[in-house]
Amino acid sequence: MALPFAKLSKAAKLRNYPAAMRKLMLEALFYLAWGRIMKMRPFAKVSPSLGDYMQETTYESDRDAHRQAVQISKALHLVSQTFSKQNIPALQLKGPVLAQLLYGDLSRRTSKDLDVLVPMDRIEAAEQALLELGYTKTQEVDRTLDKWKWRYNHESYTHERTGVEIELHWRLNGDAGAEQSFDDLWTRRQTMQFGGTSVHMLGKEDLLIYLAVHGARHAWFRLRWLADIDKLVRMDIDWELLARLVRQYKSSHIVGQAFLLAAALLETPVTPQMEVLMNQPRARDLARRVIVFIREKVSLCPEPETERLAQQYRSYQYALRTNGQKALFWWRKMTPDAWDMQTLPLPKPLHFMYYPLHPFLLLYRRNQRRNALQREVGQ
Numbered sequence: 344m345a346l347p348f349a350k351l352s353k354a355a356k357l358r359n360y361p362a363a364m365r366k367l368m369l370e371a372l373f374y375l376a377w378g379r380i381m382k383m384r385p386f387a388k389v390s391p392s393l394g395d396y397m398q399e400t401t402y403e404s405d406r407d408a409h410r411q412a413v414q415i416s417k418a419l420h421l422v423s424q425t426f427s428k429q430n431i432p433a434l435q436l437k438g439p440v441l442a443q444l445l446y447g448d449l450s451r452r453t454s455k456d457l458d459v460l461v462p463m464d465r466i467e468a469a470e471q472a473l474l475e476l477g478y479t480k481t482q483e484v485d486r487t488l489d490k491w492k493w494r495y496n497h498e499s500y501t502h503e504r505t506g507v508e509i510e511l512h513w514r515l516n517g518d519a520g521a522e523q524s525f526d527d528l529w530t531r532r533q534t535m536q537f538g539g540t541s542v543h544m545l546g547k548e549d550l551l552i553y554l555a556v557h558g559a560r561h562a563w564f565r566l567r568w569l570a571d572i573d574k575l576v577r578m579d580i581d582w583e584l585l586a587r588l589v590r591q592y593k594s595s596h597i598v599g600q601a602f603l604l605a606a607a608l609l610e611t612p613v614t615p616q617m618e619v620l621m622n623q624p625r626a627r628d629l630a631r632r633v634i635v636f637i638r639e640k641v642s643l644c645p646e647p648e649t650e651r652l653a654q655q656y657r658s659y660q661y662a663l664r665t666n667g668q669k670a671l672f673w674w675r676k677m678t679p680d681a682w683d684m685q686t687l688p689l690p691k692p693l694h695f696m697y698y699p700l701h702p703f704l705l706l707y708r709r710n711q712r713r714n715a716l717q718r719e720v721g722q
Contacts, residue, residue, distance in 0.1 A: 411453070411455065411506075411507075412439070412449055412450075412453050412454065414505045414506070414507050415438060415439060415454055415456070415457060415507055416439045416449065416537075416538070417505075418457060418502065418505065418507040418509070419435070419438060419439055419440070419457055419537060419538075419542065420537060420538040420539075420540050421476065422457065422459065422472075422473070422476065422509065423435075423537070423540050423541070423542045424540050425472050425475075425476060426459075426461075426469065426472060427540070427541070429468065429472055431461060431465050431468055431469050431472065432461065432462060432465070432525070432529055432543075433459050433460065433461050433469070433543065434459070434460040434461075434525075434528060434529070434532060434543050434544055434545055435457070435458070435459060435460075435542055435543065435544045436458035436459070436460055436512065436515075436544070436545065436553060437454060437457075437458050437554075438454045438456070438457045438458060439454065439537065440535055440537060440542050440544050441454075441544070441550075441571070442454070443535065443537070444533070444535065444544070445571055445574040445575060446574065452567065452571070455508065456499075456507070456508035456509060456510055457507070457508070457509045457510070458497075458509075458510045458512060459509060459510070459511055459512060460512040460513070460515065460525070460528070461511065461512070461513060461525075462513070462525040462526075463492050463513045463514075463525070466492070466511070466513050469511055470498075470500075470511065473500050473509060473511065476502070477502050477503050477504060478500035478501060478502050478503070478509060479500065479501060479502075479503055480498060480499070480500055481499050481500060481501045481508070482498055482499035483498050483499075484498060484681075492513060492514075493514075494680075495514075495517060496512055496513065496514035496515070496516060496517040497510045497511055497512040497513070497514075497517070498510070498511050499511075515553055515556075516556060516560075522592055523549060523588070523592065528545060528546070528549055529543075531545075531546035531548070531549055532544065532545065532546055533545070533546055533547070547575065547578060547579070547580055547581070548580060548581055548584050548585045548588055549588070550575065551572070551575050551576070551580065551585065551598070552585075552588060552589060552592070552594055552597075552598060554568065554571050554572060554575065554601075555572065555594070555597050555598045555600070555601035556594060556597055558571075558572070558601060559597045559600055559601065559629070559633075559663055560660070560663065562632075562633045562636040562637075562656060562659060563601075563604060563633050563636070563637055564636050564637065566608070566637065569601070569604055569605050569608060569609055570609065572601050572602070572604075572605045572611070573605045573609045573611045576602070576605070576611060576612075576614070576617065577611075577612070582614065582616040585598075585616070586616065586619075589620070593665045593667075595620050595623060595626070596623055596625040596626045596629060596663075597626075597629070597663065598620050598626075599620035599621050599622075599623050599625075599626025599627075599629075600626045600629040600630045600633075602617045602620055602621045602626075603621050603626060603627065603630040604630055604633070604637075606621070607630075608637075628662070629659070629662060629663065632655070632658075632659045632662065633659065635652070635655065636652075636656070639652075650713060676705065677701070677702075678698070678701065679694075679697035679698060679700075679701045680701075682704075682708060683697045683700070683701055683704045683705075684697070686704045686707065686708060687700065687704060
């Protein structure tokens with residue numbers, strides 16, 4: 344017969360954590376419960392329909408989301424400690440630290456994984472540290488390709504026991520465009536205390552650009568990404584630094600799009616510096632293009648539900664690219680890649696055949712995706 348106090352055994356395990364971590368976990372549970380009651384109230388204030396949308400998309404399973412949030416917070420604490428002890432510089436891109444920075448508690452922005460950025464020359468060390476912590480690689484890139492660190496930007500790991508996912512990044516973006524060096528990002532970093540451990544994240548200006556690029560790439564189909572922009576621009580932003588960074592890394596059209604959408608949908612206050620970026624014709628065009636994805640609540644993972652939306656999405660993604668990224672895009676279309684090797688495995692002495700075969704393999708994969716999408720819609 345089970346003792347009536349047996350359920351307290353899990354709570355008793357809290358004694359194994361440092362006092363600061365115990366406090367953090369208890370606060371997390373409190374705020375997550377309170378967040379469940381409030382049901383994203385600020386969004387409902389802006390628009391009843393927007394509040395309903397946020398409830399539907401963010402709280403599909405409150406209990407699972409809350410449990411996962413606590414697990415992710417514990418993982419963040421442990422991974423940050425481990426990387427610090429092994430002298431691996433790491434920047435948290437989103438996750439619990441972003442919720443704490445923008446909203447003041449963990450309930451207001453739940454996360455399904457951790458995104459961690461490390462220098463390129465520390466990828467192997469960071470990977471080994473994660474493996475020793477019980478993580479296994481669940482998504483890896485083909486490292487046999489030349490310059491794989493520039494072709495890709497992250498790999499994924501999942502903890503065997505808790506199921507927590509970590510994306511280990513060595514570049515911010517996967518399009519091989521111009522971006523800040525890790526040393527520059529590290530110089531401008533913010534540091535927060537999280538469970539008694541110092542956790543580093545992007546500086547506000549770098550964070551704003553990163554969140555804008557991330558949201559734009561996914562066509563802002565999750566409105567909470569715009570809520571992040573809304574919260575961030577209300578903070579103490581160095582507008583001169585932001586203007587210099589968006590010019591340097593050719594992202595003014597993307598940041599302008601984010602400002603336009605936030606102002607239109609969330610009534611984000613517009614500063615003169617924001618207005619300069621919002622008035623760009625390209626930013627306005629990009630903002631118009633994503634309205635269909637937001638209005639129709641389109642799921643973009645892995646692709647939109649219909650061929651019409653899929654074509655619109657591909658056209659939109661192409662419009663996001665700079666001229667240099669477009670040139671690189673077409674160059675990559677003309678050269679073999681890992682997908683060719685998966686589609687038609689050839690022995691290494693015959694790898695040169697991938698060059699003449701590449702256009703045909705590319706067309707074959709596109710037809711396969713189109714047929715699969717049509718079958719799924721037909722069902």
